[in-house]
Every structure is written in structure tokens, then in C-alpha cells.
Amino acid sequence: MAATEATRAAEAAADTYDVLVLGAGPTGENLADRAHAAGLSVAIVESELVGGECSYWACMPSKALLRPVTARSEARRVPGFADAAAGPLHAPDVLAHRDAIASYWKDDGQVRWLDSAGIDLVRGHARLAGPKQVSVDGRMLRARHAVAVCTGSRPALPDIPGLADAKPWTSRDATSARSVPGRLVVVGGGVVGIEMATAWRALGASVTLLVRGDGLLLRMEPFAGHLVAESLAEAGVFLRTGVEVREVRREAPGGPVTVALDTGDEIIADELLIATGRAPRTDDLGLETIGLEPGSWLQVDETCRVTDVPGDWLYGAGDVNHRALLTHQGKYQARIAGAAITARARQVPLLDNGPWGAHAATADTAAVPQVVFSDPEVASVGLTAAAAERAGHRIRVVDHDLGAVAGASLYADGYRGRARMIVDLDREVLLGVTFVGPGVGELLHSATVAVVAEVPIERLWHAVPAYPTISEVWLRLLEAYRG
Structure with missing residues (x-):
């Protein structure tokens, strides 16, 4: 009898971790890595491919399809190269490159990374089975400190007859x-x-x-x-x-x-x-076992802790909390949540150093960067003019023709684009920036830094853009603001 009890205890210990992460997409991987790097034991559960939606069906394959499109479009407007780029894209080559970028829908490389990081992988469908308990196809896992739901979202089909x-x-x-x-x-x-x-x-x-x-x-x-x-x-x-x-x-x-x-x-x-549209992947997650509605978005605080569940053990990071359905924002939330979980596990006070502290995912509401990889590209961060006005800010909208910048004329003949910055007149800082034009995605991080850091307009005058680059639009925007 004693031997049997000892065996059961050993088995229970083997399936107990400090942190359980549900979903091995970029959000789950980053959260697991952050927690494990801090010394916590971590298991990550995945029912499909390690790497998630972004690696195999979203960010990476979609941009692999789009890059040849924008490259050809830009090449057609470069003198001396236009004729060479006049022909159609070779679809088989584009699709083959897409397949390679998506790792041929195999996750061997990502699994090797988990192994090298010391994070245990459990294959199967995870369902919550009560506080700090997760059932994976009949196998019961337990968490000492936290369960993090990082299962993402799925396409939502509208209710159309015959669809x-x-x-x-x-x-x-x-x-x-x-x-x-x-x-x-x-x-x-x-x-x-x-x-x-x-x-x-x-x-x-x-x-x-x-x-x-x-x-x-x-x-x-x-x-x-x-x-x-x-x-x-x-x-x-x-x-x-x-x-x-x-x-x-x-x-x-x-x-x-x-x-x-x-x-x-x-x-x-x-x-x-x-x-x-999108819907959360929480419909078959066992939310009902902890008093939540299956298929619902998870309501979280700034540490990504689920607020509708007692205690500090359940977290929701990435798409499931509906704050910002973007891969980079999910990874950002994962870093915040991983740090918060670690602090709470060690009973260390959370850092209280303002809205941009190490345990506060505030960028999801104040400074979300996004690029639409269309032709032309669209890149934006922070508030639009309409959103800033709705929020009660006293603003000034400053626009500039992006094609009139010297760097744009060198980039491509007939470059068409536009830049806009939204200035908070009371504080003279930027609330939002939008660029439209070929290649503007690479301009976005400078705008993100300006918005997040709340850099005063007068200080931005001393951030000198290199000539002749498209980034000189920053100087033109500032000149237009000064009048």
C-alpha cells in the first residue's frame, strides 16, 4: 500500500509545474520562456503546431505572399529597372517560398527550441478542470502558481444562409x-x-x-x-x-x-x-469549471491576470483578452505577464513605477503599432484624430505629402503617400502617427518610441533625420506644426 501511495505521489509530482501555459503560439512561447528564465518550472500545452497561428497561417505565410507583390510594384517605378519588372509574378515560385517560410507546416524547429529552453511540451487538447488544474486528453496537470491561457483567436463566420x-x-x-x-x-x-x-x-x-x-x-x-x-x-x-x-x-x-x-x-x-472578424479560442477550454462562460473573451487587468476569477492564478495573454489582436502585442503582454507571475510566485511586490512599469501592459491601449502590408503599406501607432477627440484631448492634426520628401523621390518614381501626426496641444507630445506609402512599415518604430516616451515636440527637433531618406518626413511634420 505504501509503495502504491509513493508511486501516486511521484506521478502527481511529475505532472505538477509552477506554471502551465495553454497554447504554444508566439504569446505562449514568450510567456513560458520568461517564466522559465526566471527559475520557474513550465509546461506548455499545444493541440496543433508549436509556433501557432502566426508561424503557419497568419503573419509569416501572408507576408511571404505579399513581399513579392510590393517588391515588384516598387521595382516597376525605379528607372532602369521598370522593364525588367514588367512581367507577371511566377506564382509557383511565390507559393513555394511561402511554403518554406511556413516550415512546410512542420514544427520540428520550434519543438527543438522548447527543448533547448528547458520547457516541457505536452501535446493534446487542454481543458481547465478547476483552479490550477488542466486536463490534457485525460492526463491531469497541476500548477503551483499560475495557468496562462494563450490560445489565441479563430476566424468568426457570420450567420449567412448557406455559408x-x-x-x-x-x-x-x-x-x-x-x-x-x-x-x-x-x-x-x-x-x-x-x-x-x-x-x-x-x-x-x-x-x-x-x-x-x-x-x-x-x-x-x-x-x-x-x-x-x-x-x-x-x-x-x-x-x-x-x-x-x-x-x-x-x-x-x-x-x-x-x-x-x-x-x-x-x-x-x-x-x-x-x-x-475573430472569435476567442475559449469555447472548449473548460471555462465553465471556474465559473466563466465558454467561448468568451477573457477580462484581464494590466498584468494580464483574469479579473473574473478569484486569486492570482489565471492569466490571459494575447488575442484571448481582446485588448489588441496583433502578434507583437501578444508577445509584449506575454513578457509583462511572465514577469508578474514570477513576482507573485516569489511573493515580491509588483513594481509600481507608473503606467509604463515592468508589470503593466499599458501599450495595448496607449501605443499599439500596426502595419498593413498592402500596396501601399499603412503604418500607424497610437490614436487617430477621431479617437483623440473622442477621448477629450485638445489636438492639432499635422499632415504632409510623403511623396514630397527627397528620399521618396529616390525610392520610386511617382511615390504616393501621406504622413500625419496628432499633437496633444496641452502637453505638446504626440498622441498618434500614421504613414501611408511604399516601405513605411520601417518608419513605424521611431513613431512608436515618440508616442510611448511622450517625447516633447521641442525635443523631437533635435532628433535629426538622415538625408536623403523618407524619414525626413519627421522634419517636415515638425516644420508644419511650427508654421
Whole structure:
């Protein structure tokens, strides 16, 4: 009997860790790494591929599809090279490169990293089974200090008659398709819809983009959506705004799909991509065992601790908390949460050094950077003018033609773009910055630093941009502000 009890105790100890992380995407990996580096034992649970959505179905494969598009577009506007870049993209080469970037949908390399970091990997579907308990396909794991939910989000399909039976593309299908569809209908005017319309049109598909609202990228500055819409139209994308899908029909698997609109007309395509929103991957996570609603977003505080559950043991980082559905923001939250978990595990007081402290994920509300890898690119951080006014700030909006900067004329003939900064007049610091134009994603971090650090306008005058680069737009914006 004693031997049996000792065996059970040993087995229980083997399945007990300081921290359990659910989801091995970038958020989960970073949180696990931060906690383990601080001396805590960590196990990470994954039901699919280690590396998550970003590595195999989102950030990496989508940008692999888009980079040839923007490179060709820019090359066509460079004197001496335009003729060489005049031909179409070679789709098989682009798709093969995409496959390589996605590691051929194998996670061996990421698993080796976990091994080298000393983080245990448990394969299977995780479900909470009560406080600090996680069941993985019948195996019970226990956490001494914390369970971190980093399971991300999934595409949300709208309730449209016939849609589910028609087997539409989601973002996963759009980034991993094996061939170019002849006709593609894209529903949604956000980042995924725009990027995939851009990529597949350049690869040879006839693309129709359907948008319910009156424009694209409605959460960003209005000029961003306008410039992107103009470029899409020039590339041959058929853009229709102010329309809704009423019904979808596909008579045979793999056959054409018919999209019926509220205007009364119909569009026939080979594939239909729905890019209208995301939902949290919490529907089969066992939230009901701790008093939460399955399928709900997790409400968290600035340390990413779930506030609707007693105690300091449950955390939600990344998409699941709905603060900022971006990979880099999830990784940022993971670093904050990992540090907070470690401090609480060691019973060390959390750092109270203002809103930008080591245990406060405040950038998710004050300084979120984002790049839309369209043609032209859109890069933004912080508040738009409309959002700043809604928040009660007294502001000044400063715009400049990005194409008028010397560096832009060298970058490409006919460079089109625009820059905007939002100035808080009471404090004379930046609340937000938006750039639109080829290659502007690389300008964004300087804007992020200015917004996060609340650099005074007068101080920015002494941050001298190199000539002749596109970053000289900073000088032009400051000159326009001074008048």
C-alpha cells in the first residue's frame, strides 16, 4: 500500500509545474520562456503546431505572399529597372517560398527550441478542470502558481444562409492555398481582406472585394483606406462598398460558389474568403469549471491576470483578452505577464513605477503599432484624430505629402503617400502617427518610441533625420506644426 501511495505521489509530482501555459503560439512561447528564465518550472500545452497561428497561417505565410507583390510594384517605378519588372509574378515560385517560410507546416524547429529552453511540451487538447488544474486528453496537470491561457483567436463566420455548407475560405485557407483561384470573392475591408485581395490579385486571380461599410480600414485615419482603395482599383481589384452578402450557394464540393448580395445581384467565384472578424479560442477550454462562460473573451487587468476569477492564478495573454489582436502585442503582454507571475510566485511586490512599469501592459491601449502590408503599406501607432477627440484631448492634426520628401523621390518614381501626426496641444507630445506609402512599415518604430516616451515636440527637433531618406518626413511634420 505504501509503495502504491509513493508511486501516486511521484506521478502527481511529475505532472505538477509552477506554471502551465495553454497554447504554444508566439504569446505562449514568450510567456513560458520568461517564466522559465526566471527559475520557474513550465509546461506548455499545444493541440496543433508549436509556433501557432502566426508561424503557419497568419503573419509569416501572408507576408511571404505579399513581399513579392510590393517588391515588384516598387521595382516597376525605379528607372532602369521598370522593364525588367514588367512581367507577371511566377506564382509557383511565390507559393513555394511561402511554403518554406511556413516550415512546410512542420514544427520540428520550434519543438527543438522548447527543448533547448528547458520547457516541457505536452501535446493534446487542454481543458481547465478547476483552479490550477488542466486536463490534457485525460492526463491531469497541476500548477503551483499560475495557468496562462494563450490560445489565441479563430476566424468568426457570420450567420449567412448557406455559408457554412459552402465551405468558404478563412484566413487559414487564404494563406495556405496550394493554387491560385481563377475568381476570388473577398468579404471584409479590414487588414486580412485587404492583404489577401492584394496578394491573390497579383498572383493572377480575378478578385472582388465586398465591404459592408463605406470604405476600407475604418479604424485607421480615413486617408489610409482611400489610398489603399485607389491602389487596389489600379491593380484590377473590383471593390464594392456598402453591400452585404445575403446568401451563399455552392452546389457541389469544389465547384463554383454563388454570392447573393442585398442589392439583388449575384457574383460567381471559384473561392470565397470571409475576413470579417475573430472569435476567442475559449469555447472548449473548460471555462465553465471556474465559473466563466465558454467561448468568451477573457477580462484581464494590466498584468494580464483574469479579473473574473478569484486569486492570482489565471492569466490571459494575447488575442484571448481582446485588448489588441496583433502578434507583437501578444508577445509584449506575454513578457509583462511572465514577469508578474514570477513576482507573485516569489511573493515580491509588483513594481509600481507608473503606467509604463515592468508589470503593466499599458501599450495595448496607449501605443499599439500596426502595419498593413498592402500596396501601399499603412503604418500607424497610437490614436487617430477621431479617437483623440473622442477621448477629450485638445489636438492639432499635422499632415504632409510623403511623396514630397527627397528620399521618396529616390525610392520610386511617382511615390504616393501621406504622413500625419496628432499633437496633444496641452502637453505638446504626440498622441498618434500614421504613414501611408511604399516601405513605411520601417518608419513605424521611431513613431512608436515618440508616442510611448511622450517625447516633447521641442525635443523631437533635435532628433535629426538622415538625408536623403523618407524619414525626413519627421522634419517636415515638425516644420508644419511650427508654421
